[in-house]
């Protein structure tokens with residue numbers, strides 16, 4: 001992701017930090033100065049420690065998602081941490097409702113586990129009375145009473161209570177049933193157990209939008225800009241999730257054979273990119289298979305864009321050959337497979353074109369432009385179909 005840099009790798013999953021995370025520290029310094037009128041090193045120490053702990057709790061939450069997903073064979077591309085929370089970018093969502101349920105709820109469950117551990121520590125080992133417990137948490141999370149450290153709480157206790165409150169907030173906020181929050185996915189998974197996935201997503205998505213509007217209105221009414229912004233963000237993501245599932249559905253209902261282009265241009269690996277460039281204006285294709293003359297087989301693909309780029313960067317008369325600029329990952333798909341299989345394959349392998357086979361014989365190609373074109377046309381067809389129905 002743009003603006004984020006890799007800081008570590010745990011369980012084989014890269015963890016990236018968004019630069020805006022640094023703003024939190026500036027904010028802490030500002031608040032400390034604003035409240036106390038000076039930079040007390042001790043207060044700054046505890047506040048910085050607290051911010052780092054927020055970071056750690058969000059990270060553990062995301063690993064809850066990522067490691068549960070791994071259990072179901074779903075890879076996590078990376079985990080990105082930003083001030084508004086973390087994202088574990090899963091390669092895909094498991095489609096079995098029960099699996100999606102566990103992946104989604106694993107995050108909030110991690111926060112729950114942290115609460116249980118810290119509470120047990122405070123109640124069993126700390127010097128806090130059981131009867132005071134909830135009052136103290138309230139004191140810590142309630143901004144009005146946030147006077148940093150009250151007399152009868154040690155800074156360490158205050159810190160622990162802050163963490164309990166923080167994890168409660170993380171769990172509750174994420175359980176709001178609206179995409180892209182975990183609650184939205186949990187809700188969809190529960191609905192999917194009874195309903196078709198598309199319908200379940202539509203209901204979950206609409207519920208999310210209602211919640212988002214409520215959140216935005218509440219934010220406006222109370223003058224809380226951040227709540228309003230979260231509302232707007234949740235609203236647009238809820239709609240996007242529905243569009244995404246609808247797209248998946250369309251891709252699932254068509255077969256590769258419905259789209260395959262049997263008449264396609266092959267480029268030979270030894271040809272010069274400069275020569276090909278002259279032919280490009282006459283071609284409707286944007287992606288081409290590359291044939292290796294020595295190996296006598298297809299070894300990769302190139303795009304119009306790659307050829308343009310290569311000739312632009314080259315110094316005449318030394319233009320690279322097609323074989324030198326080709327991408328060597330060329331996925332294959334059976335013509336009987338659903339279009340979605342081909343689409344997922346392209347995404348996973350980073351290929352814009354796939355080889356279409358019938359048993360062992362190559363019968364044609366399928367490329368990204370064709371899939372996009374198909375999606376655009378099916379959206380149009382669906383609208384048209386709805387209209388005729390309404391008119392008749």
Ligand SMILES: [Zn+2]
Nearest residue numbers: 107108174182
């Ligand atoms: Zn989560």
